Amino acid sequence: MQTSASAVTENQSRVLHEALLDLLLEAEATAVILCDRGGNIVTNTSWNEDTQVETVAALAAGSFASTQELAMMTGESQFQSVSHEGETTSIYIRSVATEFLLVVQFGTGTTLRLVKLYTDKTAQKAHSLLTLLTHQTLQVARTTGASFELNMPERPVAPKASECE
Numbered sequence: 575m576q577t578s579a580s581a582v583t584e585n586q587s588r589v590l591h592e593a594l595l596d597l598l599l600e601a602e603a604t605a606v607i608l609c610d611r612g613g614n615i616v617t618n619t620s621w622n623e624d625t626q627v628e629t630v631a632a633l634a635a636g637s638f639a640s641t642q643e644l645a646m647m648t649g650e651s652q653f654q655s656v657s658h659e660g661e662t663t664s665i666y667i668r669s670v671a672t673e674f675l676l677v678v679q680f681g682t683g684t685t686l687r688l689v690k691l692y693t694d695k696t697a698q699k700a701h702s703l704l705t706l707l708t709h710q711t712l713q714v715a716r717t718t719g720a721s722f723e724l725n726m727p728e729r730p731v732a733p734k735a736s737e738c739e
Contacts, residue, residue: 582616586703591617593696597676601692602684604663607631607677608670608700611639616674616707625679634667634677655693657686666690670697671704 582590594606598619605620607627613635618627638656645653655668666678666689676697678689 582707586707587617589703590700591619593700594619594676597678597692597696600695601678601680601689603678603680603689605630605677605679607634607675607679609635609675609677610673611635611675620679630665630679631675631677634665635675638667638669638675655690659686664689666693668693668697671701671708673708674700674704676700 590608594608594617597603598606598621604622605618605625605627607618607630608616609618609631610616613628613632615627615631618631620627637658641653641656645651652669655666657667658665662682664680664686666680666686668676668678668690670676676693678693680689
């Protein structure tokens with residue numbers, strides 16, 4: 575099921591992007607994407623401009639959807655998260671506010687436990703805003719200052735690691 579949110583206000587966009595940037599830094603991740611369950615990107619941030627966020631979001635949403643079918647087959651109503659661990663890069667996907675996914679890409683410099691901790695913290699912070707977006711109509715969004723559709727404008731890139739030291 576896709577989100578019914580039609581637009582995001584500038585303030586909502588800023589709050590969500592700041593939450594993702596905090597997650598990127600705290601979890602020592604390489605990229606963080608907030609998308610709906612259809613893989614449509616709401617906002618994202620990354621250390622690497624080459625991250626193929628559209629493709630990663632779409633594939634993560636597909637992976638999460640198949641995981642939900644596995645949950646039902648095993649008697650669970652749903653799974654909250656799924657992780658894919660590789661030799662140098664891993665991905666953690668967590669459901670937020672029913673209709674959204676946080677996708678966190680990270681390397682060997684951090685741990686899945688740390689990524690889960692900060693992703694859960696971010697999910698809790700963003701839950702009420704994302705629930706609001708799910709129910710927000712385009713008309714309401716326009717009267718509160720919305721400036722763009724759910725597909726967000728180009729993503730600002732996080733500072734390079736060397737700039738943070």
